Amino acid sequence: MQTLQSKSIQVKGLVKSYKQHQVLKGVDFEVEKGSIFALLGSNGAGKTTVVKILTTLLQPDSGSAVINEYNVSSNPDQVRQVISLTGQFAAVDEILTGRENLVMIAKLRYLKNPRQIADDMLKRFGLTDAANRKVSTYSGGMRRRLDIALSLVGEPKIIFLDEPTTGLDPEARIEVWKVVKEFAEGGTTVFLTTQYLEEAEHLADRIAILHEGRIITSGTLSELKKMLPSAKVEYVEKQPTLEEIFLAIVGKKEGK
């Protein structure tokens, strides 16, 4: 199908249960090549479950997910060749230095000039000064930045970032946003999950809200802004924030 060409990710009717608990009840969305897509949802909404299915770590019960024209269930190896994943929790090797971690991944990916690649990444992520220190001495923000840098080694076509800036201070968060944007401008498709509405607002070309097992709304930020009930818009003089839109659409925020 020609329509597949412009899409990096196509998800249809994804269903997943953990025992009796049906977490995904029919999730549908598409992500354009080279765009930044944010999947937004509260704790436990099922964001990580979606990421695991799309990155071939978990089988859906039904429905399909296609990454660069390959089905994650029937062609997981092809899918793995074009993606990279930064999981929700940092996966760096503590006893190695930042540079050693990067060199190791570059070598594992059979890239030429692993040291050069490592140095470029260190610079890009503001880690040059800490390059030769063991990761066990890094702050949480530095570790997270290194983790994201590791997943970008080898310029994957599609990167999955599961809550990339959770636990980062505002400065470190802005740094991560900058780098993510740069990669998208270079043609990489970025799929990220976040609980931070501000993050989706800053970064994403399209935003989808996962709630009670389904995508209850999706669109560009300006499309979502138009969905805010008009009566409410009259009240707010400034533009509604994504948070206001989220709360208006989801209703009362549960859980926390």
Ligand SMILES: Nc1ncnc2c1ncn2[C@@H]1O[C@H](COP(=O)(O)OP(=O)(O)OP(=O)(O)O)[C@@H](O)[C@H]1O
């Ligand atoms: N392996 C598992 N076995 C049983 N239940 C699970 C498993 N993994 C996730 N769940 C449950 O499925 C639901 C969705 O979890 P998931 O991790 O996908 O949510 P999330 O949106 O990523 O949440 P968070 O924002 O806290 O990371 C939660 O209720 C969680 O407890």
Ligand SMILES: [Mg+2]
């Ligand atoms: Mg999660």
